[in-house]
Amino acid sequence: MQKPTTLSASQLLLSYAYEETWYRGEEYADKKLARLQKYDTKSVQAKVSGTKSYEVLLRFAGSSVSRECSCPYVGGDVCKHMVAVAIIWDEKRGLSRPTHEMVAGETITPPFISMTQITSAYKNPLTCDLEIVRMSASERAAESRAHLRLPLRPPFLNDSEKAVSLSETKRAFREISRWTMREGYDQYYCGGEVVAAFCEVLRSVLRREKSSQPKIIADVLIEAQNFHETLLNDLVDVRDGIEIFGSAHMNELYQLLDREIKKMNSADQIYVEKQLAVFDDRADLI
Numbered sequence: 001m002q003k004p005t006t007l008s009a010s011q012l013l014l015s016y017a018y019e020e021t022w023y024r025g026e027e028y029a030d031k032k033l034a035r036l037q038k039y040d041t042k043s044v045q046a047k048v049s050g051t052k053s054y055e056v057l058l059r060f061a062g063s064s065v066s067r068e069c070s071c072p073y074v075g076g077d078v079c080k081h082m083v084a085v086a087i088i089w090d091e092k093r094g095l096s097r098p099t100h101e102m103v104a105g106e107t108i109t110p111p112f113i114s115m116t117q118i119t120s121a122y123k124n125p126l127t128c129d130l131e132i133v134r135m136s137a138s139e140r141a142a143e144s145r146a147h148l149r150l151p152l153r154p155p156f157l158n159d160s161e162k163a164v165s166l167s168e169t170k171r172a173f174r175e176i177s178r179w180t181m182r183e184g185y186d187q188y189y190c191g192g193e194v195v196a197a198f199c200e201v202l203r204s205v206l207r208r209e210k211s212s213q214p215k216i217i218a219d220v221l222i223e224a225q226n227f228h229e230t231l232l233n234d235l236v237d238v239r240d241g242i243e244i245f246g247s248a249h250m251n252e253l254y255q256l257l258d259r260e261i262k263k264m265n266s267a268d269q270i271y272v273e274k275q276l277a278v279f280d281d282r283a284d285l286i
């Protein structure tokens, strides 16, 4: 008889698995979906059948477990099949599974947002969930620095019935600028929050555009362009190309004005055309 080892495979896998995956694995173990084909104190070979059947191989290697599974799971290092096999293998050797407290404390904390969500936001800057823009820097970076959490948006009306004013817009942008002077502001980690707040203001402008004076909207567009330029030059780290979010919203406002020009009275037409030309000139320079 071999001397039983005290190493617990499930405990060693715990810190490489997501909590969600872990509990799926426990379910598989409880439903007896994993069948050990060959095992000793060092390694185990098993078949796990769920919707399909997969082969799992676990082996103690020093103080860790080397692991293989034939499933296509790419969501992490440890799949539910490995978890199921580790639990059953341990139980055969008289070791109980990790407690709920251990699972809660030692499994990997899933990211709040995924790379897929970030990629999709960059593809749809105009309609994306701005929360993803706020958090993308922290998710992309290898390590996160403690940083300030900024407000979601500066005070700015969001009621489609209310006309936009230029002074209200300037006030909102000044408020965003003030956030960047707070202690703990980080151009990279807080940059997404600043850009998201800028986009929130423009989304409100877009919503209120129909109730507003075309000339005022044209002025707001120029004001937004100036402020966005300041953001990119001095206040936000743009290494991830985060400027596309603000640009997309300004372009949308531009297109909206451009489409409505024909319906405006001639004084408005002349003024709006002039401001759109100013916007074009500046956009070429940036």
Ligand SMILES: [Zn+2]
Pocket (backbone or CB within 6 Å): 054, 069, 070, 071, 072, 073, 079, 080, 081, 082
């Ligand atoms: Zn698997």
